[in-house]
Amino acid sequence: MTTTDPNELRNAIRGLLESKKIRTFIGWEQGSNAFRSRPLFLRSPDEVGNEIFSPACTPCLVRMIIEDLRYPLDKPDDKRPLGIALRGCDDKGVIELIKDRRIKREEVMIVGVDCPGTVDWTKAKKLIKDRKISTDDIVNGRLIWKDRGIAIATPSGEISLEREKILMSKCLDCEGHTPRIYDVLIGKEDTKRIPAEPPKEVRELEARSPDEKYEFWDDVFSRCIRCYACRNICTYCHCEECAVDPTTLAIAADSIAADKANRPEWVGRDSTDSSNGFYLITRAYHGTGRCISCEECDRACPMRLPLRLLNRKVRKDAKELFDYDAGKSVEDKPLLSETCDNDPGGFIW
Amino acid sequence: MNRNPYLPDLATVVDVRQETGGDRSVRTLTVEFDDKEVASSFTYKPGQLAMLSVFGKGESMISITSSPTMGKALQFSVMRMGRVTSILHYLTKGEKVGVRGPYGNGFPVGEWKGKNLIFIGGGIGSAPLRSAYSYALHNRKDYADISIIYGARTSSDIVFRDELRAIAESGGAKVEMSIDKPESDWDGFVGFAAMNVKRLAPKPDNAIVITCGPVMLIKTVIKELMDLHFKPSEIYTTLENKMKCGVGKCGRCNIGPVLVCKNGPVFTVEQIRQLPSDL
């Protein structure tokens, strides 16, 4: 059950829009079926009403802040903050954006919500099949939190769904339901913070021999289609210039021919296992001390590659080597911008 | 089975001529196919394009600057812009490029017989124009008056400067050149090409205008021409877009349903007005 009251949330959003304190509010709207939602942009008080807050609210909205940096949602001269609904896992993304100095704290108006967990469509699909849930219920039903689990509310009653079989894996080991930073919190603050353990698959993989590990990852790399969805949905991939398509800075109206001709070409467009590996390893590495395990990459991947196993490893290492956890506090310095005389160095001859 | 349209033919650079200097300098490469059969089967119209390859760097779609009346060697005027064009600039005599083509529709030079031809260009836009006016000058008696109005930023940015002077001296065409800012030894017009068009006020009767150059030039020139009562169907221009395949398959050079590589690059202003503003 959530302590976030939908009416209270609605009033808060309406209040923010009426007072003209924010330019746009980013929330969720019901998506293509009961299990899905998509980002919703509210710009005036009379648009309020389409927003939802339910177990279907899986997408992490922090990405929309990053999108706004490159493709402004509103007129560029509108300097008012963006309003955004954040859960206990998403706010870490905002903290990282602030730490990386992409945004300032005052540029976002955070409406915190209490989220007991959201659904994973891939799991839902399996459940739909196994439980023979009717097409009508899938299309027209609505998800609700029910006790510790989730249910589909339909005109003919509620169909309850097992928590383990439907929730995102990150929700199954949730680190806290409400955000650490917020301007308004709708619901009751979740004060217990449970530090996340790296998934046991990570430890299992670590124990394998190099060739066994490579066999596992080569299979993953070879299935990647290089759509870059994992990058484009990621809360830490906010670089203007990406290693795999380094053109945004090099190709501008005033850049000189030599710059354009000599721009680095780290990896080709060919989607072979090694090129894909380069991309995925590089991306994972860039998450060192920045990945917040929102597991959006896993969710966005159209081939459903276990990308979180890369990112959880990087997060685990940051914790073990440097006792560093991304998204803990805006006061922290970015991991790689600092150094310490006592850093581990046993691997160096 | 038909020929593989993606397979370039090897050609040798036989001459390199530096046209202009600076960061975006222009060089004209003259290339000859290595295979005699390919050379004789490669027939093209003025305004058509070819894909030049430098192996390991990639391909680039370049207008054929020469006219089919100039013999079997092909000429390409290349402005140094990015990866492939920079490498093309490093090529010296005897080195190889890959060429495939010709692509695109080209100018309907046959339909223009008996007309006054007015070529208006600027910068590297003179590359396709040169192909067309060279063709017209070679078949001089097929056409009525020919004039060339060309603008560049400075006098050293004028592509084919000597050639244009020679044409003016031979009397084959009237040549009007302009530069954007005054220079001490420049006795021609100073101002943008569109201003020069306004000043010269060419007559629309029995005339065809062919204009090519930077987008701003094309836009301003067309505006002037409209004021001078030219018909949109009598103004030809060439469009460009990023191209990869050159044969209408890779799907990126479209403007609405029209593919620039296959249906273009030559369009009349009338045709362009039918297209969505996806330029």
Add this chain to the structure above:
Amino acid sequence: MVMKALSQKFLPKARLQEFKKRLLDLGEVFAPVQEGDVTALRRIGSPNEIADDFDQTQNNLRAIIEPQNEIILTFKDTLKPSLTEQLPAENKRIVLWCRPCDARALSSLDDNFDDALLPDPYYLRRRKSTTIIGLGCEKPFPFCFCGSVGGNPFSTDNLDVIMTRVRDGYVFESLTKKGKDLEAQLTSLFSEIAAEQKNLLLEIQGKSRTLLPRSAPNPEMVHANLGRLFDSPLWKKWGDKCIGCGICTLLCPTCWCFDITDVETRGKGFRIRTWDSCQFPLFTLHTSGHNPRPTKASRVRQRVMHKYRYHPVNYSGRIACVGCGRCTELCPEDIDLIEILNDIMKAGEQQ
């Protein structure tokens, strides 16, 4: 469209394993393979790799006929190059169990690659050497809307064989000469189809149509409306939600856009054709820095316009959408094609 089958046979479930094994002797076999929670069409080496119970594969037929990586040519020595053309071998390829919508999509790909003037040899070689065995959808999936775009769960377009799961086995219907040839090579596995099975087949086919979960507006109406909606605000509405990942196009069975790049190491390398997407900002970026489609809105517009406006304009009215629903299902932000189409209808009426 449902073509009349040249012949109908029955493959009992007990002989399914043998059937798969025999197919492998006949050529390269591509079939749905279970990969974690999902399935994908892959080249298989053993009959046991084939997933019998699969919904919709993540990738589709395009990955086999126009693969993501197609080496066009190889070269040695970049300065004094020698080139070798790399056409795909004309081995016999068999696709076992692709969904009928994916096969229908080949018509759009054919429009593009198989034009009379400049046929594409890479595509055509693979296309012609592939025998496609479809599997009818007795129960459509949550995002299917093939019925709204001229298809149906048992469409036979571009299929050589269509199989339908019935009680105790599969009905095997040969539709083309290629299919008939395949049938002849496997003839010992089949039994004659019983009247009861024939009825069951009709019943399954009829019922599945009623089970399609979603419906989209009439494509001709969308097509007509789109002609007036180039500058509509609806594109920004959807563009704002888009993250520009390109899944909707890379995994669309009717999309074909590609990039050609050179990969070179130490003086030798290859020229490769790889999938590309109109949703990437780089797709249309000129070297000058000018981008004709600089915003997400313009790119979302290009995708929808291409499928519902430009393709039909160029190819006698054929809508480049088969209603498989992948673009919506796989979109991380749930950008729903059907809702975009609904918006188009609404905006069109308002004008």
Add this chain to the structure above:
Amino acid sequence: MTQTEGHAPKVIAFLCNWCSYAGADLAGTSRIQYPPNIRIIRVMCSARVSPQFVLKAFLEGADGVLLSGCHIGDCHYLKGNLSARRKFASFVNLLQYVGIEPQRFQMSWVSASEGGKFADVVTKFVNELSGLGPQKKLVVGDRLDEIISSEVPS
């Protein structure tokens, strides 16, 4: 070449300008023998090297990558080597996690006066690599040579 096994590993060595490059230079001028398998790329500081450089080297066919800089405390830019150490501490783990043998990437601190240490590092590194055989896991277009040598008739 080290006389271990038949395979002669290709090693890319990123050496910092101020210490390790000078150290390598000293090894050369002092005529200390070390395996000739390394291709040296001089960088201004070990912190200049990004993990991407290492991956790119593997992509282009390197069997091993060596990164060497000044000893802690001796960095010409004060904290460059500290920065490199922090960066690569987690990258090394990630490389091993995806199945690259730990012997394929090595970091070392070699000062300008340690010609002998440089030779030792290279010898030890190359010896370990020779035992591993060629790196094939990340080479781009694994089948490139195969494709190029095959003359498929068209």
